[in-house]
Amino acid sequence: MADPRIQEIRDTVDEQLAQLRAQVATLTKALSSRARDAAEQAGDTADTARGRIGTAVASARQQGHNVVEAARENPGAATSALLSAGLIGLAIGYLLGSSAESRASERGRHWHW
Structure with a gap:
């Protein structure tokens, strides 16, 4: 059982x-x-x-x-606008590159292009 x-x-x-x-x-x-x-x-x-x-x-x-x-x-105005935009972009790129290079040199690094 x-x-x-x-x-x-x-x-x-x-x-x-x-x-x-x-x-x-x-x-x-x-x-x-x-x-x-x-x-x-x-x-x-x-x-x-x-x-x-x-x-x-x-x-x-x-x-x-x-x-x-x-x-x-208005082809002249369009060309001027594109040229201006390109120059502004170039200037911004240069300033950013300069800023990055100065920060790198403060840290003891050098940029090589």
């Missing part, structure tokens, strides 16, 4: 396993629901972003077209 204490332990373990299975099932359903909600929200956000990006691309395309047309109508 089986010991009644062993049967009682088995029954207790079986009951606890059943409770654990029920809790796991509940958690699985909750996680599934949250994942579904998150996926829907991500889809909505992606749709909104897609629309905004399309609008921004169309706007950038139109502005680019306007710039090209203005450059065609």
Whole structure:
């Protein structure tokens, strides 16, 4: 004959396993629901972003077209603007390079071009 204490332990373990299975099932359903909600929200956000990006691309395309047309109508002004932008970029690059070189020389390093 089986010991009644062993049967009682088995029954207790079986009951606890059943409770654990029920809790796991509940958690699985909750996680599934949250994942579904998150996926829907991500889809909505992606749709909104897609629309905004399309609008921004169309706007950038139109502005680019306007710039090209203005450059065609005023080639001298366009050349001056590009030359000015290039000179400003050159000056900024020179100043940044000089600043980096002076900081390097303070630390005992030397720049080699």
